[in-house]
Amino acid sequence: MTSTLLRTQESMLRELDSRVEFAMRPDLASLVHWKQNNTAPVHRWYRYREGFSPKLIDVLGLGDRILDPFAGSGSVMVGAAERGLSSAGIDVNPLATFVAGVKLAPLSREQIAMVGAHIELIQSGRFATEEWPIPALNIAHKLFEPTIMTAMMQLRRTIEDHVDDDAVHRYLLLAWISSLESVGSYFKEGNGIKYRNMKRAPISYVRRPEGEWQRARFGDDQRAFAVQTYTRRLQDMLEDEGRIDRGAWSPQRIETGNAAEVLPNLHGEMDSILFSPPYANRFDYFEALKVELWFGGFVSTYEELRKLRKSSMRSHLASDLTQPSASLEELSGLIALMDESSYAMRTRVPGLLAGYFDDMRKVLEQCRRLLARGGRVFVVVGNSAYAGVIVPSDALIAEIGRRVGFSNVRVSVVRPLAVAPQQRLRLDGLSQYMRESVVELW
Ligand SMILES: C[S@@+](CC[C@H](N)C(=O)[O-])C[C@H]1O[C@@H](n2cnc3c(N)ncnc32)[C@H](O)[C@@H]1O
Numbered sequence: 001m002t003s004t005l006l007r008t009q010e011s012m013l014r015e016l017d018s019r020v021e022f023a024m025r026p027d028l029a030s031l032v033h034w035k036q037n038n039t040a041p042v043h044r045w046y047r048y049r050e051g052f053s054p055k056l057i058d059v060l061g062l063g064d065r066i067l068d069p070f071a072g073s074g075s076v077m078v079g080a081a082e083r084g085l086s087s088a089g090i091d092v093n094p095l096a097t098f099v100a101g102v103k104l105a106p107l108s109r110e111q112i113a114m115v116g117a118h119i120e121l122i123q124s125g126r127f128a129t130e131e132w133p134i135p136a137l138n139i140a141h142k143l144f145e146p147t148i149m150t151a152m153m154q155l156r157r158t159i160e161d162h163v164d165d166d167a168v169h170r171y172l173l174l175a176w177i178s179s180l181e182s183v184g185s186y187f188k189e190g191n192g193i194k195y196r197n198m199k200r201a202p203i204s205y206v207r208r209p210e211g212e213w214q215r216a217r218f219g220d221d222q223r224a225f226a227v228q229t230y231t232r233r234l235q236d237m238l239e240d241e242g243r244i245d246r247g248a249w250s251p252q253r254i255e256t257g258n259a260a261e262v263l264p265n266l267h268g269e270m271d272s273i274l275f276s277p278p279y280a281n282r283f284d285y286f287e288a289l290k291v292e293l294w295f296g297g298f299v300s301t302y303e304e305l306r307k308l309r310k311s312s313m314r315s316h317l318a319s320d321l322t323q324p325s326a327s328l329e330e331l332s333g334l335i336a337l338m339d340e341s342s343y344a345m346r347t348r349v350p351g352l353l354a355g356y357f358d359d360m361r362k363v364l365e366q367c368r369r370l371l372a373r374g375g376r377v378f379v380v381v382g383n384s385a386y387a388g389v390i391v392p393s394d395a396l397i398a399e400i401g402r403r404v405g406f407s408n409v410r411v412s413v414v415r416p417l418a419v420a421p422q423q424r425l426r427l428d429g430l431s432q433y434m435r436e437s438v439v440e441l442w
Contacts, residue, residue, distance in 0.1 A: 006428065009337050009389060013433050016330055016395040019402075025412040028438060031056050032276065032380050032414055037075060041240035042082075045233075046099045046178045048072050049188065050285065052276060052380065054079020060378055060438075063271025067370060069259035069363060070275040070313075074100025074252075081249040088270075089254045090262045092312045094298045095177075095289055097256040102174040104254065105167055106246035114168045115238060119231050121162075122155065132156035136301065137294040142195065145214060148183050151226040152176070175233040177296045182233075183218075183226045188288045258311045260359055263366035269375075273367045276380035278315035280356045280393055282349075286312070314355030321351045325358035331396060334389050339426075342387035349386050357396055364397070364441070365404045375442070377406070382417055382436040388426035394437035406441040413437050 030036065031053040037043035043054070051072050056062075057079045064085050068076040071089030073096055080087035081104060091097050107115070121127060131153035134140050144152065159172045186193045197213055198205040218225040255262055278285065286293065286309050299305045309318040314325075335350045367377045381393045398409040417434040419427055427434075 005337055005388075006430070009334070010430060012330070012333055012337075013390060013392055013395075013430065016392055016399065017433075020395055020398045021410045023410060023412045025414055025438065028056070028059065028412065029415040029436075031059060032436065032438070041243045042078055042103050043073075043075060045103055045174060045237055045240070046073055047181075048075075048096065048099065049288070050276070050278075051075045054082065056274065056378075056380075057083060057085070060272075060274065060376075062274060062378075063372075063375060065269065065271045065372070067266075067270040067273045067367075068275050069263060069273070069367070070277045071100055071254060072096050072276075074103055074254065076274055077252045077254065078103050081252055082244065084248060084250055086250045087252045088266065089252070090257060090259045091254075092256070092258050092308065093285060093289065093293075094256050094308075095292050095296055097254050098170070098296070098298070099174060099177075100254050102170050104249075104252045105170070106249060107167060107171060107241065111165060111168050111171075112238060112241060114163070114165060115171060115234060118158075118163065118168075118172060119234050119238075122158070122227060122231050128154050128157040128161060130154070130157050132160060135294040135297075137290065140294070143184050143186050143291060145185060145218065145222055147222040148218070148226045151223045152180070152183065152230075155227070155230055171237065172234070173296070175237060176230060177292050179226075179230045179233050180291055180295055182229050184291065185214075186291065190288075191283050192287045193291065259313075260362040260366075263363065263370070266366075266370060268370070269372035270370050271372050271375045273371060273375070273377040274380075275378075277360065277363070278313050279382040279384060280315050280353060280391055281382070281384045282316045282352070284309065284312075284316035284318050286318070313359050314352055317347060317352060319352075319355070321348055321355055323355060323358075325351075325354040326361065327354065328357050328361075328396065328400070330399060331357055331391075334391060338387035338389045344386040353386075353391060356393075357400060360397055361400050361404060364401055364406075367441075368405050371442075377401070377441040379439040379441070380414075380436070381439060383434055385419060385423045385427060385434060388423065390427065390430055390433045392433055394435070394439050397439045398441070401439070401441040408440075408442050410440040411437045412440065 034051045036053045054075050066080050066087040068089045071091045077087045077089045163169045185196050197208050199208050293299050310320040312319050338345055379397055383393050384391045394411045401409050414436045417436055419431050419434050
């Protein structure tokens with residue numbers, strides 16, 4: 001990018017920022033990430049990498065009725081329930097709403113006893129010898145060692161054939177789903193999955209010796225490893241039932257669907273709306289979660305998966321980029337500065353960005369409609385960069401918020417974001433605009 005273009009970009013970014021009140025809130029940095037939930041009761045039942053900490057509810061001072069239209073695994077909703085507050089949530093991913101639903105549904109004493117009896121059955125080794133069918137995902141056989149696959153599919157058959165109680169069935173299924181990655185030959189990384197037989201080396205990945213990595217990871221008895229992982233997960237879940245007062249939880253409501261389509265059907269007033277949408281960074285959540293989606297039975301054909309991808313927010317290239325989008329002048333100005341020959345420009349990124357902020361507008365319009373007098377909306381979002389240009393999602397969301405009728409907007413910068421190596425040289429002097437923020441609207 002020439003220095004003239006860089007200067008033009010900087011003045012555009014500065015001008016956009018000048019319309020908003022800014023604050024620095026590094027104290028929120030650890031709360032907009034999953035890490036703290038790894039050990040927190042109930043939250044730890046499924047590691048949702050994109051989740052954030054329910055402590056945000058306290059720090060941001062949320063009111064009694066909370067809405068999270070991008071609820072993910074329901075961290076905010078579980079946090080609301082724990083605090084005796086009520087919440088409503090939406091997420092387009094049926095795996096996410098399943099996880100949230102199980103976490104939000106306390107078991108009765110009888111149901112807890114049924115889970116206990118199931119653990120004993122599994123530990124005694126008297127579970128199904130027949131296997132549940134392997135899903136039609138084309139990489140299914142690469143994902144697990146054959147012995148582990150057999151054990152997991154027998155455990156699944158036991159869950160499906162021997163458990164009548166719906167809540168207990170869902171509870172066991174969650175433990176099984178959340179064991180998959182631990183017993184698998186893959187792990188989630190970046191925008192997808194990687195295989196454990198490959199090790200990261202300075203320049204590329206190298207193959208690990210066959211047999212060696214399996215022993216290091218699973219020990220000598222792979223079947224026992226799979227069974228123990230599943231039963232331990234269930235024991236942890238049961239332990240959490242005793243660590244929190246689930247009896248005092250308020251009822252919460254979670255729906256599966258596209259927020260822009262579900263929100264218009266919601267009625268009633270919300271005191272606080274807190275959400276973190278996907279960032280405009282091409283990250284496709286369905287890619288990294290595809291193993292759980294297929295093995296959990298949330299999709300059974302590629303067409304079903306494609307439809308889910310299409311209905312998600314236009315933050316990635318598999319979403320529906322054919323939909324029309326209202327234009328946003330400030331965004332078009334920035335897109336005009338992007339390097340025409342870049343990969344991003346060739347892969348429909350301008351359409352993606354127009355769609356992203358149009359989806360955001362629809363969501364913010366609904367948030368404004370649903371917000372009670374004196375209520376506030378908080379949007380946790382990160383900026384991105386394409387073809388030598390920074391897309392300041394936080395300032396643009398603040399601007400859209402004002403246009404849909406919010407009188408006040410504030411951007412609290414939580415932490416700087418790293419610029420990808422290929423962008424670093426081109427963004428000389430602009431890196432301070434790469435940041436993660438909480439946009440507050442009221
Ligand atoms: C950053 S995550 C939110 C995580 C959540 N705060 C938590 O703590 O688990 C963004 C979520 O938005 C969801 N999503 C993407 N497009 C959506 C849409 N159109 N409507 C509703 N949810 C959507 C994704 O499935 C993902 O779970």
